[in-house]
Amino acid sequence: MNNVIIEVATSVAANLAITLIAVLGAWLAAQIGKSQKLANISAAVEELTAAAENTVLELKQVMVDEMKQAAADGKLTKDEIATLGDLLWEETLQKVSDASIGVLRAANIDINAIIKGAGEAMIARMKSAA
Numbered sequence: 001m002n003n004v005i006i007e008v009a010t011s012v013a014a015n016l017a018i019t020l021i022a023v024l025g026a027w028l029a030a031q032i033g034k035s036q037k038l039a040n041i042s043a044a045v046e047e048l049t050a051a052a053e054n055t056v057l058e059l060k061q062v063m064v065d066e067m068k069q070a071a072a073d074g075k076l077t078k079d080e081i082a083t084l085g086d087l088l089w090e091e092t093l094q095k096v097s098d099a100s101i102g103v104l105r106a107a108n109i110d111i112n113a114i115i116k117g118a119g120e121a122m123i124a125r126m127k128s129a130a
Contacts (some may be wrong), residue, residue: 049114056119
């Protein structure tokens with residue numbers, strides 16, 4: 001009788017241990033997946049930010065300086081600023097990989113806000129350096 005109880009207890013303990021190992025493995029796999037997803041999102045945001053900053057520099061070289069020189073007061077109008085904002089968005093998206101855009105959209109990240117924020121931050125840095 002004691003042998004039967006010991007066998008049943010051993011069998012239950014072994015099954016419990018196997019189940020716990022499987023659950024722990026699944027949990028670890030989920031954590032690794034989340035970590036990888038965050039790394040992918042971070043890389044996509046960095047790519048988008050760098051593209052927006054480079055686009056600001058390009059637009060300044062190609063368009064902004066000429067627009068300011070053409071203006072009597074040397075300043076951009078609201079319409080010109082809006083046009084430059086549209087160009088910033090369009091040209092930045094052309095520089096970013098489809099994979100990064102897909103990652104950001106899947107994560108419901110506001111791509112427009114990142115482009116606008118990176119662009120405004122770059123403009124502020126350029127103004128403070130001047």
